[in-house]
Amino acid sequence: xxxxxxxxxxxxxxxxxxxxxxxxxxxxxxxxxxxxxxxxxxxxxxxxxxxxxxxxxxxxxxxxxxxxxxxxxxxxxxxxxxxxxxxxxxxxxxxxxxxxxxxxxxxxxxxxxxxxxxxxxxxxxxxxxxxxxxxxxxxxxxxxxxxxxxxxxxxxxxxxxxxxxxxxxxxxxxxxxxxxxxxxxxxxxxxxxxx
Numbered sequence: 001x002x003x004x005x006x007x008x009x010x011x012x013x014x015x016x017x018x019x020x021x022x023x024x025x026x027x028x029x030x031x032x033x034x035x036x037x038x039x040x041x042x043x044x045x046x047x048x049x050x051x052x053x054x055x056x057x058x059x060x061x062x063x064x065x066x067x068x069x070x071x072x073x074x075x076x077x078x079x080x081x082x083x084x085x086x087x088x089x090x091x092x093x094x095x096x097x098x099x100x101x102x103x104x105x106x107x108x109x110x111x112x113x114x115x116x117x118x119x120x121x122x123x124x125x126x127x128x129x130x131x132x133x134x135x136x137x138x139x140x141x142x143x144x145x146x147x148x149x150x151x152x153x154x155x156x157x158x159x160x161x162x163x164x165x166x167x168x169x170x171x172x173x174x175x176x177x178x179x180x181x182x183x184x185x186x187x188x189x190x191x192x193x194x195x
Contacts, residue, residue: 059170059171060169060170060171061076061084061086061154061163061169061170062150062153062154063076063077063153064076064118064150064153064154066143066144066145066146066150067143068141068142069126069129069130069133069142069143069144072141074118074141074143076165076169077169079116080167080168080169081114081167081194082114082115082116082167082194083114083115083116083164083165083166083167083189083192083193083194084115084116084117084163084164084165084192085115085116085117085118085162085163085164085165085188085192086118086119086120086154086162086163086165087103087117087118087119087120087160087161087162087163088119088120088122088145088150088151088154088156088159088160088161088162089119089120089121089122089132089159089160090121090122090123090124090129090159091121091124091125091128091129091131091132092124092128093159093160095159095160095177095178096132096159096160096178097136098178098180099160099178099179099180100132100136100138101136102179102182102185103117103119103138103140103185104136104137104138104139104140106182106185106186106189107139107140108139110189113193114167114193115189115192115193115194116140116141117140117141118141118142119138119140119141119142119143120142120143120144120145120150120151121143121144121145122145122148122151122156122159124144126144129142129144157176160177160178160179161174161175161176161177162174162175162179164188164189164191164192165192166191166192167192167194172188172191172192173188173191175188
């Protein structure tokens with residue numbers, strides 16, 4: 001039997017901890033790095049929700065003015081009396097590509113029938129946007145939504161998103177996501193076609 005010495009029976013010596021205590025400053029900075037972006041996202045979502053509620057509650061389309069990639073200025077007020085389709089898109093958006101050819105073929109069919117198509121490029125680079133327009137041979141007026149001014153005014157949720165505006169300037173339908181068929185598209189156009 002082994003004899004126990006006094007040092008063996010006394011309290012155990014303090015061993016270094018495997019995890020060092022985190023200082024209060026580190027905890028505060030971690031909280032700041034998590035809370036600040038979270039607060040920003042919540043604020044942005046509230047603003048987006050407010051913008052969407054405001055324009056849809058009134059029924060009137062918000063002001064829309066932009067310069068096309070060709071340098072032409074388009075103003076929605078100048079288009080009163082015609083049906084207007086406004087499509088928000090981006091070259092990096094795969095669902096936008098799903099509807100691009102159909103939008104263009106429908107535009108070519110509808111020219112001169114009192115319906116105007118407009119495209120607004122959202123959060124994109126101009127060379128990529130122009131390449132997209134060339135790839136799908138898009139001929140209806142398109143331009144960049146500089147600083148997302150129109151997108152914020154319209155309260156879009158993402159791209160593609162399409163607004164159908166009647167000849168009196170009222171939003172009749174809003175489609176979030178791609179328009180999936182010609183029949184669906186024709187149904188929306190029938191609601192905004194001038195009588």
